[in-house]
Amino acid sequence: MKISEFISESAIEMLRRKMKSLKEDMIFRGIPDENGIVTDIEIIVANEIDSIASVLKKMKKNEVIIRVYPRELVPSDTDVKIAQIYGEAGGAFYIINVDVSEINAVVSLKKFNKINIDEFFSEKGVIEKNISNFELRHEQYEMAKCIEKSMNENVKLIVEAGTGTGKTIAYLLPTLLYALENDLKVIVSTNTINLQEQLLNKDIPLIKKIVGADFNYQIVKGRGNYLCKRKLYNIDIFEIENEPEETKKEKKIIKNLIEWDKSIAKNGDRGELKYEISSKIWEKVNSEADMCKGSKCPYYSKCYFFAARKNISNATLLIVNHHMFFADLAIRNQSGFYTNYSILPNYDIVVFDEAHNIEDTARNYFTVETSKIAFGRLIGQIFNRKSTGVNNAGVLPKLSSYLNENLDASEYEKIDGLKEDVVSELNSFYDKGMEILTALTKFFLRGKEQSEVKAKIDRKSLISDKNFKKIIKMNVSFREKNGNLSLKINKFLNAVNKYKLEDNEGYIFEFARYSERLKQFFKKFEFIFEGEEEGYVYWTEITTKRSNIKLYATPFDISKELNENLISKLDRMIFTSATLAVDNKFDYYKRNIGLKNEKNKKIEEKIIKSPFNYEKQMKVFIPADALDPSNLEFMRDLHDFIVKSIKATKGHCFLLFTSYSTLNYLFNSLKNYFPKEDYTLIKQNDYPRHEMIRLFKTSKNPVLFGTDSFWEGVDVQGDQLKMVIITKLPFKVPSDPVTEAIIENIKKNGKNAFTEYQVPQAVIKFKQGIGRLIRSKTDTGSIIILDNRVIKKRYGQNFLKVLPKNIVIDNRKEIIKIMK
Template identity: 55%
Template sequence: MKIFEFLEKKAVAKLKKEIKAASGNEVFFRGIPNEEGIVTDIEVIARGNEYSVAAVLNRMKKNEIIIHNHPSGLLVPSDNDVQISSVYGELGGGSYIVNNEVNDIYVLVSLKKHIKIDIDKYFGDLGIIRKKYPDFEIRDEQYKMSKDIEKSLNENKKALIEAGTGTGKTLAYLIPTLEYALENNLKAIISTNTINLQEQLINKDIPLVKELIGQDFKYTLVKGRGNYLCKRKLQNAIMEESDDSEDKEILLNLQKWNETTKYGDRNELRYGISFEIWEKVNCELDLCTNVKCPYFSSCYFFNARKEIGKSDLLVLNHHMFFADLSIRSEIGFNTDYSILPNYDILIFDEAHNIEDTARSYFTSEVSKYSFGKLMGNIYNKRVRNYNKSGIFVRALIYLKDNLSEEEYEIIDKVKEEEIIENLNKYYDKIIEIFDRFLLGFSKDSEQMEIKKRFDKDYIKSSSLWKEIMKLRKESVHLYSIMIKGLTKLTNEIDKFRLEDENGIIFDFKKYIERVKVFMKDLLYILDSDQEDHVYWTNINLRKGSIRIYATPFEVADDLEHNLFNKMDRILFTSATLAVEQKFDYYKKNIGLEKKGIIEEIIDSPFDYEKQMKVYIPDDTKDPNSLEFFSDVYDFIKKLVINTKGRCFLLFTSYSSLNFIYNKIRGELEKMGYTLLKQGELPRHEMIELFKIRDKAILFGTDSFWEGIDVQGDSLKSVVIVKLPFKSPEDPVTEAIIEYMRKNNQNPFMNYQIPQAVIKFKQGVGRLIRSKTDTGIVTILDNRVIKKAYGEKFLKSLPKTSIIRGNREYILKEEKRVKSEALSQKDSDVHKD
């Protein structure tokens, strides 16, 4: 074989150099091919012949080539060679063997040649879209975005695309993605942030593209394991309940549903069910006995996973994606043991959220509530009913029923009373730690919710922390005694090799494992010695709850190492990714700073000059002053009356939202307005009520700045009360600011402002959702015109009229514009 048919000269030279440096011993290389499949560059991934398949594969990206030398010069593949090339070949990669002189080559698996696509056939007046749907509006922006994605797929590159509202981005990425995936027999994933977008994709967009492409393919909405009923847990839960309990009746109703349901999905239930009941019967990863389960063949979860494996396209949320990635980061990217099947193309829609979602998955957390529930599931000293007193007691009952008297005597020697005493002592000590946190950090606070860091020097040197460290030491001692007794018991149980068909002993062991994980996390957080993490507590005095966390400052390195270095066909898209027409901030924060990424900002096709006006009063008080909300209250009231409600009021904190809501509520309700406050109803119910009620006003914070789509006359006004800066008192934000300062960075310019600009763009984007929508955005925060950095926010607005003036002028101007709009509407009606 001619080696230069497979390797460029410079790659050959590099191979020779590295093999020589290894004294001719075996070396494994990552071969990086060009578009024609010829290796242009190499990288050493392992040396020597002691290696594992997983170790080599974990260093490879998709669509590359594993190259290694045989020092003997005999290029016959070994069993290990065949195994590695077989596994990597299934993922689309190639595998070559060369001699030490790199003048001979053996191709175990050829690099798969991907068929390139051209999506032009779908667009234009004579395209497939227009032929099948003559009334379908094809937008230039949509075509441009689709071509960018076509290029990224054909050239195996990442793409970063900000697509303005109205671009039609879902269709723009679905057409090239599905065309490419089906042509090349690849699996694609779409990860979104909101349920609304998932439903739109599954119920509307994907079926439409299926018609356009004219090929049959399978697509599935992937749900978490906890959404499915576990038949084994249901049977055990029914047996545990006494016949006269209310829970027993609910569980028996679930049993009837179990006999008729096809999918066992909680969403199929026609009646509500509490989280506490569902948690007793849902699927859980560590409590799954897998093939040993008597219900395995009819398991709802595993049947759903079979369908996922057969699907060409999967739709899921960011949380599930990162749960899957966290497993891959532990055991290797290409694995059969993760939540999702291996995939080849990844689309992040609503991609501006992935940094926060990723951070939550790299955060360690423990809480008083979850600990209490865990220990209660093991042994609950407050319950007299044996069946409900915990898995420890149920395990002992099971053993007594399934062992002979002589055998049970061996178990009995482990001393049941002593284990219970040790469980209780350990429980009490950990609760004491949580209570010390709660009392110590809430002292002298008037707030019901408290968020505080405990990794500061003045806390670490305080008497409070000394008490917590003393309790920590005592808890470790009690934990060691408890675990020693439980381990001795399980070791004795294992000797009998019981069938355990209902999984009682299995569950008992798994709950012990959960205690071990809890203790490991608790000590990790209390020790708080990782410099790249912030350690903090969240206390809710109203509920008496407390959580403590260890949160990383940055996720860029983790994402780069665990995902971006593993594959290239990844699309990031959202209406808000850029700051000042650049992606620098976004790329840095998620670890995408390498070159070769296709970047595009596609403006919205909407005519914002005609559809939207932005008003900025210049006579409001400083938004940081104590008088700010009292100062703007009357103006807000007049604004919502001006538009007869039909308004979103967007706040940056619950306290400010509640202040305005409580002050304005009585007067406006008497005038027939409907006030909808975040937290009083589920989000989707609030939006539906807003759409159908007259004179509706929605009071929202944080999550209501994005992911809401209200078209038509129901929404005419968006009021941004303050610029959405994250509070510098938030523990994570505070720590990131300190961390950046230590590294000679400007946190305000390089972190706080870019974050606020992206959130601001989301808030403004709630108003105009279609080509016929019209309305006004009012920004009450005068920093946008009085501070130099305010220009960054103004530049992020779409091209439209920005009207500045005092509040009286703005109210008059709004009335005038409203009057002109009504006259135009009447004129249009008469013309028709």
């Protein structure tokens, strides 16, 4: 092998220079050009060879691991393992000598075939010939062409595609063509179920016809959606006299699930059930990673979850939601990007649709969280001292019964004594935990009668408070009890494990796993309560209706985390949405998710305008005589104007709010003005979200009152939606602990948080809200913006720029006349 066929002369010289200063064994990261020749190098390991995971963690997709040996170029066992794992992911592994004159290409870099989509979009091309009534759009072709380039040149692309572009076909066609041509795997990650359903039921079947090739595609659901047979058949369903009615109902549901499993279930997916099942019961029978015995489970060969995972490993295209994608990334963050322990198989191309949601979703997955309800539930899963029935008594009584059946009397007596020690310590630990969580609840409520409270846990400012000092003392005792409990559990498990019982039902296994969850709970609680790690905001959320307190540690800047764990690992990534740019630039978006230009690799950017004629299809009204939204009389003053506006279009209206309190106030003050026989008023939280949308589409003169989730992802075409009223500009509440921390961090770095974060974030949300109105070329309607800051504040120009030019700014009376 000639080394020049694999590494350029300039890179060879770089390697030689590096090795003069570092003479020990070392590993380099080789960065190839588009022809597969290494043109740049970086040291990733020197002097000491790290673990396989450590080496792979430092590599990107489609690069080269270069190992230096002083003499024979023969791979070690570790080299072979690294080469195999990284090779399967599309990378290469070379061994060179110290002089950089010889090479052993253990795994060569894969050669990629380029694609061209022109034959599909041309007049009388593949699409026109095969799909009748398919509307060829210039904007769709333009977007697909950008994605073709990003695939062929192995670069990242951000593309804002206006409503009506047909972006799903625009990204599915080139990514799938490239994947099929080069035997790669594509992930499409979305934020909403609606878009997933559209992909599965409409767009992917259409793409199959267009490309004329059969390929496997799967929607990937979370593990918790699948039934676990072992857990199901471990539940006692025998009826006992004088059982509580609730227990009888639960046993009936479990019997139905057993019947479903035996005769009807295809995939064991909760979504297959023809009836609703409570989360409380489903959690007793669902598949969980840490409760899985894998190949040691007696039901392994018939396991629904592993059957589903086999299907996804064979698929070319996988559809996931953002939450699952980042749950998978959290695992890769721990075990390395190229791993066999993740939820998803290793992938080559990622398309983030609805990509404006990535930052918040990722932040949720890097957040440490625990709660009072979770603590109580976890203790109950181990041992519930209040329960009268076996089903709800926890795993410890089941384990005790199992041990009683499988050990002789004297052996069981010893074990039972150790079990009683565990029960005693567990109850003591639970009592202290509830005491400290209750004390924290009272402390942050501070005597206020509020249904919900959010507050920062700032140790520095609270340390002088005498009540908080008492809570700190409680935690010292809580920590001691946690240590005592761990000792008792370990002693009990060590004694049980000496007998080497078969444990086919998994009672010993489950008890050990729940005990591990308990350790993790305390670890999380300490992490949040102590609040010592930099880069996090520590905060609490209290809900008095559910008598719950949640504790959080949320990173306020996730750009570095995302860059290191995802963006730096992969180049064929598409970020798309109708709302990514602010002032026709992607600076805000790129900064927040850690997208940076790398050496010799620029991120491609494109804004594709909507094919809709907004000037003709949409009218925008802004009442100039509205009060400032900070005025307490703001909504009351606009009451009559809102009533007349809604009546002008006979309903068919979305009212979008930024808070539940304003929504509830306006709903209660308006409902008497719209008779039930003439109008259908639909308020968020009165129905599930999908039911609200269905009602709106099918009801007479509907008026929908919605907050955050209704600003996006809702598609109502035709005359059923004729007006969207935006009550306030969608600025995040600055007193929210996470928002407050983000603002503080931006200020700390010497920047203006309002212009750098608050305004751009609100503009993107605003664009989403405006986008609810016009969903097709024939739709028409009006937007009313009640917030006068768009015309009275300098930053209002940022919002006005995203609107069509035919804006009517006038007093309310004149606007109503025009609307009529």
